[in-house]
Amino acid sequence: QSVLTQPPSASGTPGQRVTISCSGSSSNIGSNYVYWYQQLPGSAPKIVIYRDNQRPSGVPDRFSGSKSGTSASLAISGLRSEDEADYYCAAWDDSLSGFDVFGTGTKVTVL
């Protein structure tokens, strides 16, 4: 069972902005970096945000990350059909001897 909680689903129409939350605690999000992964249907995940708000090269600037206290968010602006995927947050958890946990995952649907 994950210690990082995400809403099961989110949706929007093309062009809209969608935000996904990731709620944790002081032992994970509150004291360590947050990472976000996108998993397209039938594919292995790939990273879209690292260290709370950094975008790897090749990831569109429509994707942005933020963090406040023990919660983090991933925003997708200008939603496109190819953004329909599962999204997972992840963070190091100090209470697990420095091991990482994934969030519960959010399915983003483009209507």
Next chain:
Amino acid sequence: EVQLVQSGAEVKKPGESLKISCKGYGYSFTTNWIGWVRQMPGKGLEWMGIMYPEDSVTKYSPSFQGQVTLSVDNSISTAYLLWSSLKASDSAMYYCVRALRDGSGTYIDNWGQGTLVTVSS
């Protein structure tokens, strides 16, 4: 180009042992963390464990400690995930990953294609 190439799908019976593999290409295998992530059918991602090949330092998720074993063969740049006695609940997709760890987080920058394990009598 960095690549992680995993072994093929497996169908096993409960109680059998299994070892799946992940071969790294295009980077220094021994000086990068390599780990395993489980995804059960229709479910989310779960960290299983991670190893630093150069000195074999290994960390297991509490959920998987004692259930699986991670190992590497540095001579052939290959990581392994081992089960001594499979259960039906081990049926899942298993991804190997290359990860960068800096003391405050783990950045998975490469994923294998996944190995599907089916355990059924």
